[in-house]
Amino acid sequence: MESxxxxxxxxxxxxxxxxxxxxxxSSRWAETLQDEDMKKSAFTxxxxxxxxxxxxxxxxxxxxxAGEEYASDAFSRLGDNWGNRSPAEAxxxxxxxxxxxxxxxxxxxxxxxxxxxxxxASEAWLSGHEPSPELDPVVAAYAREVSKVEGGEAGAIEWxxxxxxxxxxxxxxxxxxxxxxxxxxxxxxxxxxxxGLTEDMQNAIRKPPKQSWWQSLVPKKSN
Numbered sequence: 001m002e003s004x005x006x007x008x009x010x011x012x013x014x015x016x017x018x019x020x021x022x023x024x025x026s027s028r029w030a031e032t033l034q035d036e037d038m039k040k041s042a043f044t045x046x047x048x049x050x051x052x053x054x055x056x057x058x059x060x061x062x063x064x065x066a067g068e069e070y071a072s073d074a075f076s077r078l079g080d081n082w083g084n085r086s087p088a089e090a091x092x093x094x095x096x097x098x099x100x101x102x103x104x105x106x107x108x109x110x111x112x113x114x115x116x117x118x119x120x121a122s123e124a125w126l127s128g129h130e131p132s133p134e135l136d137p138v139v140a141a142y143a144r145e146v147s148k149v150e151g152g153e154a155g156a157i158e159w160x161x162x163x164x165x166x167x168x169x170x171x172x173x174x175x176x177x178x179x180x181x182x183x184x185x186x187x188x189x190x191x192x193x194x195x196g197l198t199e200d201m202q203n204a205i206r207k208p209p210k211q212s213w214w215q216s217l218v219p220k221k222s223n
Contacts, residue, residue, distance in 0.1 A: 011038055015045040023050050027061050040070040047074035048081070055082035059093050062102075072101045079106030080113065087114035091125055099134055107138045115145035119152065123159075131162045139163050140172040147176040150183070174201055178208035 018026040023046070030042035043065070051058040058078050065071035075097075082090035090110050097103040114122040119142075126142055129135055139159055147156035156176045163169035177197075181188040192202050 008041060011041050012045050015042050016049065018042075019046060019049055023054070023057060023061075036070060040073065043071050043074040044077060048077040051078045051081040055085060055090065063097070066097050066102050067100050069101075072105060075102035076105040076109055079109035083110035083113040087117070088121070088125070104134050104137055107135075108141045111138050112141045112145055115142050119146045119149060123155070126159070131164055133164050136163045136165050136168050140168055143172050143176050144179075147179040153180040153184075153188075156180075170201060173197065174204050177201075177205035181205050182208050 015026070015030075018029055026046055030039065030046055033039040033042055043062075047058050047062065055078060058074075059082070062071055062074055062078060066075070075094075079090060079094065082093075087110050091107065091114070094103055094106040094110065097106070111122055111126070114125075122142060123146070126135075126139065131139070140163060143156045143160040143163075146152040146159070153176070156179075157173065160169065160172040160176050163172055177188065177192075180191075188205065192205065195202070197205075
């Protein structure tokens, strides 16, 4: 299979056909692939398809491949699917992985879905972690999601400012502020002068991009 063209689509089809014969032989086959792109594609596809119903099985398989670039997207798919089914269990699993891209991406996916369903629980889990560059994308995901919840603005800002990377912190604070400004312009305006934000950031918050109708739906704060 030469590079380019329909190679990715064709290889996904091959992987799906392999999976029909069972997950165990499919995962062993994926491990034998020498082409790095194909190996990454196979790992990602198998994790995406199998973890929808059997995340624990995929988690056990992937654990041996933590830290490998070809498995990074597979961990992300696992985090997404498992986070939708059982976020606390998934978070415990990713907590035990070695530091790296796979761990961070999986946590980020879990927190995004978890915060939509139960922001209190996801915040409690985050509170057990010290701020760090590795956790920055996870905190950013939490802050963005909770800022969409009615009444979640202040908490979202508090978390956003704990992000250690200056560029990601500025981007996240701006996004959170824009969500607040769309929903409650008056209270956001009252907060901005004493927020400590730069003039450019304040101006950006005052000019939030337009949203589609479905993006404008505001979740209610859970009790």
